[in-house]
Amino acid sequence: MRQLMKAGLVAMMFAMPAAWAQSTSAAGTWRTIDDETGKAKSLVRITEDNGVLTGKIEKLFRPADQDQNPKCTACEGARKDQPLIGMTILSGLKKDGNEYTGGEILDPAKGKTYKSKATLKDNGSKLEVRGYIGAPMFGRSQTWVREQ
Template sequence: MKKNKGLVFFASIFFSVNLWAQDISGTWQQIDDKTGSPKSIIEIRKEANNTFTGKITKVTPRVGYTPREICNKCPAPYTNQPILGMEILKGLKHVEGTKNYEKGRIIDPLSGKIYDAKMKLNASDKRLTMRAYVGVSALGRSQTWIRLD
């Protein structure tokens, strides 16, 4: 009987740690998929409805690039909103039993385009692969986001 209690105890710790590790809440460095350079810092938080939201907390300076401050090509409610502090990721949901997140929406504040979004957390929980697409995932772009905290 004691062996079974010990096994149950360790199994519960393993599964609770495993579930915690899959939470993408935190601070992430967005890497530009075209240049490979750091682009911005994104803070992802879990909302009360168990979806994830991300906002830009810092625009990373890059050599030869003057960052745009206002989202001037973006549709409402993003029109003329400052890029710094902008909530660019909404509605992302964890897929139970996996390290995948889907059904989100993300806006590219430089182009003003809104995309469907899904993400996958790697085995070490230190990198996210973010896939932005229109309609079909195969017709999209991927970015790597690196955990900072």
């Protein structure tokens, strides 16, 4: 019995750093909250590859009488008239101290791409995402909530 308890404690010690690392990474699924209305807009899955974050829309929260997977009619180039679900809207963010910087974010409603940065808050349960032109002071922020 004592051996079993020791094995359990050792297993917990190895599992705890993995759980801690997951909560300090921006990788995961996030509920985006509109900074103007305060309502949930979508679910975005953020993945990390070689230290670079990418976010794709997985689900939209829209009234039942609206198209549940509209196209990005305001977008230009390769994104023009492409479905929003599956679209990459966040790219190029790299960890820089306590935040992620150097990325871009797409506002599908306007079809515009902005510089972006993101900061984990509340022990990794929230992500403050900022899109801006030029300098971060010239932009808007949204707080996204991690999905459990």
